[in-house]
Amino acid sequence: MTGAPETIPLFRRFPSLAGRVPHVALVRRPTPVQRFEIGGAETWVKRDDLSAEPYGGNKVRKLEFLLAEALAQGATETVTFGAAGSNHALATAVYARSLGLRPISLLAPQPNAAYVRRNLLAQLAVGADVRLFHDGESRERAAVRLLREREAETGRRPFVVAMGGSSPLGTLGFVDAALELAEQIEAGELPLPDLLYVPLGSMGTAAGLILGLRVAGLPTRVVAVRVTPLEWADEAKLAALVAETAKLLRAAGAELAEVPALAWEVRHDLFGEEYARFTSAGMAGVEAARTAGMHLEGTYTGKTMAALLADARSGALGGSGTLFWDTYSSRDLGFLTAAADWRDLPEGCRAYFTEPLQELDS
């Protein structure tokens, strides 16, 4: 799983970073790019659903930097946060384990869905220590409580992996991803896209792509489709994460000209009622993608595809290329979940297996 010399695009672009920024290879790069027909428009997809084995999706790119930092700090455990069905908590558990770290996931309630059950079982199967927030407890308080508990027990604090992996360090994973895309464009694998559609959750994916496209000198405009509440994601927070990540790069020795006027927008109209509550537009996005051979879901990628479809219909896509960044792992987790028993989960998690799924989940 670990490649010999680290020749990722980020280190090729900024050689001074290699050795100064911790990195462990988890991603199979480059992820493929493919053309597909959807909504009558010519569109391309960046297949980050295949980013890694045994679990892909967007979080693995961030974890290459975050888990390398955990190892560099001599941590023996990680703790991270998310909703009950968090893809991020699962990815962290899978790859922390593979690097010899003991993962703890601190989870919050969310609308029920089949993927929540699958992700909880998969976390159990890889040996994650799955816990729930206490009722009414803030993330900050829960984190402090847990860090103290673990320090008392093991003598060390666990390494804290930011929510969604979206610290500036984790965001470097998507600066690297944008440089990877630039190499593919340069090699003629796909045309230069005018627009790049990506979900906006904890924001690291969009922020890294926005910054990385500027570093690569590409004029592609990022359409970040908000799928989390405004308290997590908005224009000001996204701009701040882009700026902090640029600062981290400079502090690590990268020569980076002023980031020019940022070419991006946040779309707010596909969010729906709440995080992880599926919408009919989002599920139509999932269905349209299915006929084009893609496996999307209702929390992130379906809503993002719905934005692309709406823009295709209204003629806003224009003539040249559009790129959809597929952030959702399409790897089959059956080999993990088959042997896991939901009755082994902590009490609050078991309700997801006994209570009905939300209405739009089929």
Ligand SMILES: *Cc1c(COP(=O)(O)O)cnc(C)c1O
């Ligand atoms: C976490 C996640 C996102 C959102 O990415 P952020 O970097 O948190 O904005 C998008 N798609 C999927 C499938 C995810 O799991």
